[in-house]
Amino acid sequence: MNRFSSHYRHYQALLCFTVGLVALAGCSSSDSRYELADDVAPSSPISVDHIEGVQPKYEPYSLGGNKNYTLRGKSYKVIKDPAGFKERGQASWYGKKFHGHLTSNGEVYDMYSMSAAHKTLPLPSYVKVTNLNNGKETIVRVNDRGPFHEGRIIDLSYAAAKKLDVIKTGTANVEIEVIIVERSTSQHKAEKHPEYTIQVAASPHKDRIETLSKELGQKLAVDTFLTPINSNYRLMLGPFKDYKQTQDVLEQVKKIGYSSAFVKKM
Incomplete structure (x- = not known):
């Protein structure tokens, strides 16, 4: 066994x-x-x-x-x-x-x-x-x-x-x-399911990160958005409701070359 x-x-x-x-x-x-x-x-x-x-x-x-x-x-x-x-x-x-x-x-x-x-x-x-x-x-x-x-x-x-x-x-x-x-309907209303995002990269160059955002969105067929933090812009993918899907997308992102990408729970 x-x-x-x-x-x-x-x-x-x-x-x-x-x-x-x-x-x-x-x-x-x-x-x-x-x-x-x-x-x-x-x-x-x-x-x-x-x-x-x-x-x-x-x-x-x-x-x-x-x-x-x-x-x-x-x-x-x-x-x-x-x-x-x-x-x-x-x-x-x-x-x-x-x-x-x-x-x-x-x-x-x-x-x-x-x-x-x-x-x-x-x-x-x-x-x-x-x-x-x-x-x-x-x-x-x-x-x-x-x-x-x-x-x-x-x-x-x-x-x-x-x-x-x-x-x-x-x-x-x-x-x-x-x-x-x-x-059940009551469970659906009562439960608050977590959502996940993937942080891919951060850059002070908004135009470059916007270009990357569009490219990854089209290539991976996922939603993307930017989050301004101080003088940088973070490229985020999602949000995703399913953790398994999040992990699958993360693997694709890393295969493309963004090995430092990681999952964030919202």
Whole structure:
């Protein structure tokens, strides 16, 4: 059962606050961050009869863990619109080794929660999991990345795996189906979503920065504006409501040659 390395998990948490570097590896590495070399079930297994599947609700996607990534030479593209997503394959599970450590979106993994990991679903997502071997089903909240063994499509928390009777066999044939909960009108009015801008460059020469502003606006198909600060003019792109889109545009800006460009939260 492969997982993200601790460095990548730590990066995902910090991504909510700053810009870091990504490093990926499998859980088979001898990472001293974990007290256990191999994953195991709890020393004293508990009954999960009282634990119910999670109740799906609307949640905005997290800032961390939703960026496309590459692991062991293979690229993974995070699904932007998971509505109607279904998948069949094998489920595995992860437990005590990762208990208390960070998930890919910066939360803390609790093996007694009804959670799971998936390679490409946006975080968090709600998924109905059906064990095709015995017909048992439950709902989990996906907040992590993995598994990366061939044929495995979802890594279940210990509690979810116990609920579906996967612990004894280690793996099971499952079908997963994404559950979409739309944001209600009242939520839309009550929530104040952050907006982001990208600062590309600053210059005291207004005519030059205006020319650059027009060029980048046309090339990247984004809105641009200037912000006068003392005797300089800052070239800004945006605003953007979606953090993922902001990061995508930032990557394009840096590829063009503006390596010092950065994201600002409004």
